Every structure is written in structure tokens, then in C-alpha cells.
Amino acid sequence: MLWLGVAYLAALGALFVTSLWAQNDFTGEIERVWTFDNFRQLWDFPVYRTIAFRTIGIAALVTAIDALLAFPIALYMAKVASPRVRRLMVIAVLMPLWASYLVKAYAWRGMFSEGGLIDWLGSPFGLHSPGYGLAATTITLAYLWLPYMILPIFAGLERVPDSLFEASGDLGAGSFTTIRRVVLPMAFPAVVAGSIFTFSLSLGDYIAVTIVGGAGQLIGTVVYANVGSANNLPFAAAFATVPVVVMLIYLAAVRRTGALENL
């Protein structure tokens, strides 16, 4: 506990403090002068605003795609598959989670490459790989975080008793009505729990963006560039507080749904 409190919270606090410091343009030294310049710079340059909103948009899109893909799988695993198939499915979903994150992003670099698998599959239909860019980034991120969405929804659906399905059927509802009116509302907190992962992981990602994103910039890549080559830690710190604020707002918003107990 102490470790978490000291190492983590202190580091977060220090990060925020640093974002209020200035950097000497000439020497590159950090000057411990209190200023809002970094935040003002964030707001004044339209390019940073665009990048921030683009990042949030992609994170939201990735979350939506994952929720759409994960729900049928989770429903199949929880309520249709036999116990043996379910066990195998859990392994099948978990296995990619253990495969290295970097390797998976790299695999998609191979998929999207010129003359790669997607080009080859698409060529009979006259389709081409979208190449490296925002579309590739969205697909890769959705791929990377899909298991984080499937597992909470699966756990949530498993807790829905079978008798509710029967009751709904006895009251005259068809399968689709049952899913829409009974299953979806009950699975909602689990979906939100999964979305915390997919949303947060997408907000901060810069590795996959660098690998398949082409020239597209997101918050992560800007922060990375500012810590590394540009060496402007205060500005990087200021920009990094954007995803923190977004996440805190998101966590506060979903607390009511009881999603945090579903983690």
C-alpha cells in the first residue's frame, strides 16, 4: 500500500507539478518557475487540440468496435457453448492476451504491408490494404484490447441466471427481445467495466500508433516525442494530464453503473 501511495501517487503529483514549470528555450534546462504556459500552448495551437480530440475519438471508436465484437462471443461462451467448449473458448481468448503486445502490433504491420496478407486477400475483389494510418491504428488497437472486453462481459453474462431467459420466454418474448430487454441491461455494467480498459489503453498508446499509424499523431506519440527527442518534459507532462483528466471524468461518470465492482 505504502509503495503504491508513495511511488505512484507522488509520481503522479510530481508530474502535474512539472507541467506547471517552464523550460528555457535556449539551454533546454527546466526552470522551476510557476507558469500556465504549457497548458496555454496546448489550447492555443489548434494542432494539439486536433490531436487530443482525434485520440479521444479513436479511443471511443475502438471501445465501440470491441463492445460490438465482444458481446456475441461472450454470449456464446456464457450461454450457448457446452462446458467443454466454454473451457476451450476461455483458453482461446486468453492465449492472445499472453502473446506479446508488441508482437501483435507487429503482426498487423505485416497484415497491412504492401503486398501483405490483406492486399493478397483483397486483390481478387479489387481491394487494397488501407496502408499505415488512422484506419490501421483503429483496427490494430481494437484487435489488441478485444480480450479485455470479452472477459468482463463473459463474467457478467455468466451471472445472469438461466431462469431469467425462461421467464422472459414464458412471458412471450422472442430470443432477440430477450437479449435486448433482459440480457443487455444486465450485462451493461460489465460492458462498462471492459470499456474502462479499452478506452484507457487506447488513450495512452503510442507503440501501436508508431508501428502501424504512419504519419498520424496521437497524444501518446506527441508525449513520447517530447520526453525523448524534443526533451521538453514540462510540455509532455502537461499533455499527459489530458488523458488522466479524461479517464478521471470517465471513471466518475461510470461509478454509478456499478462497473468498478465488476473489474
Add this chain to the structure above:
Amino acid sequence: MNAPLIIDRRLKAVLRGLTGLVLLVVYVPLVLVVVNSFNVDRTFTWPPPSLTLHWWNVAAHSTGARHALLVSVEVALLATAIALVLGTSAGLALRRTRFFGRNVVSLLIILPIALPGIVTGIALNNAFRTMLGLELGFLTIVVAHATFCIVTVFNNVQARIQRLGPSLEQASADLGAGPFTTFRLVTFPMLRSALLAGGLLAFGLSFDEIVVTTFTAGPQEQTLPIWIFQNLFRPNQAPVVNVVAAVLVLISAVPIYLAQRLSGDVVSGGAAGAH
């Protein structure tokens, strides 16, 4: 427990089809990586013109990759060890006390996994460099990794403790055992499989971690993910990277096998053990 009859045949078929399709999409890229490691061509051309074992031989002799692998294993072992000790103590300490602000504490525990990795990374980078004045290196990687590994161990321990309740330990105390004897003979055996599962997860997370590592590793120390990332864009190194990637895909079956032997504990821990 059989599937309820109310889900009709048509919907079942749709669900089965969708599930199969998504699983296919999930596994195709992984298979592609493995096949590509045998590809004669240096790029990702599909289908491969011809297959070869040459790159595997080259990779086996790559000193950079081998050294990075060693660093990764060392960091993961140390971080897991720290996480096991501190995560268990935190889990045990939190159980006994019903203090003010428990909700705050639970939010605090979610925070390192709910906030983007890049934030954790630059927060620690900033703390190490400007606040503590430390040189980035092996030690800072271990501390950074331990910080998020604690969460997975803590989660597993906490879940197990809540399921078991205090009665066994109370019985042990009633029979005259001191706190240390109780821990050694009762508490620890109860926690053993939870600790194994949490430790396995912590090791896997640390071994795979790149975002936080980038910001806390010095220029000298490279973990395997960092090595891959730095060599990824060099056309000359691409075949070696392909082989390393293929090896990592194949190795990922090992923890799954171990986890299955440890029963389903890792399943629940996995969802909470994000980056």
C-alpha cells in the same frame, strides 16, 4: 448446466458464426508471424516465395537479442518477487482494518491499471530523474515494473481472502498458534495457488511491458520488447525480429498451460491485470 432452450436455433447459429469469425481474425495475425519467420523474403510479402530455416539460425546467434532476453527475465523475476511480498502484505493488511476511506483505497488500486501506461511511464520518469535525481537503469525498470505488478498479486490475494473468510485463522489462534505459526501453517497454504496465479500474471505483464519500460530504462539497458521495438524499423534486422516474434507467440502457450493446471484463478485475475 445446459444452454437454456429459449435461445432459438437461428440465433445460436448466428452467435456461433460470429464467434468463429472473430476467433479466426484473432489467430490469423499470430499464425502469420510464425509463418513469416520462415519467409525467404525480407519483407512481409504474401504468399512467401519459399521457406527457410536460415533466419532462425541467424537469430540464435544475435547477441543483442540474447542479452535483451536475459535482462527481461531478470527484471521480470525481481519485479514479481517484490510484487509477491508487497502485494501479499497489502492484501493481508487491508483485510484486518475497516478504516475510513476504503473506497478511496480501492480506487487507488485501480488507478495504475486504469490510467494509460504512458502516464505511469512519464510520471515515474519524472520522479526518478528530476525528483530523486536517479540515473535511469536496471534498478529503475525493476521499481517501475513492481509498481504495476503489485496490483495483480494484490487482486488475487484479496479475492482469495474474501472468499475464505477469517474462521480458519481464528480456529488456529484458538488452538494456541501465534501469528507467525498461523501464517506459516494456515494462511500461506490457503493463499498458495492465488499467489502462483498472481505471480504468473505479474511475470507475464513485466516480461511483455514496453510503454513504462521505455520511460524508465536507461540507454544501456534493453529489455526484449525494447530491443524488438528498436530493431523493428531496420530492414536488415527484420528477419531476426520475425523469428523473435514467432518465438514469443509460441512461448505464450506456456503460461496458459500453467494457468489451466492452477485452475481458473488466472481467468478472473487476467481481466483486472491490464497494462
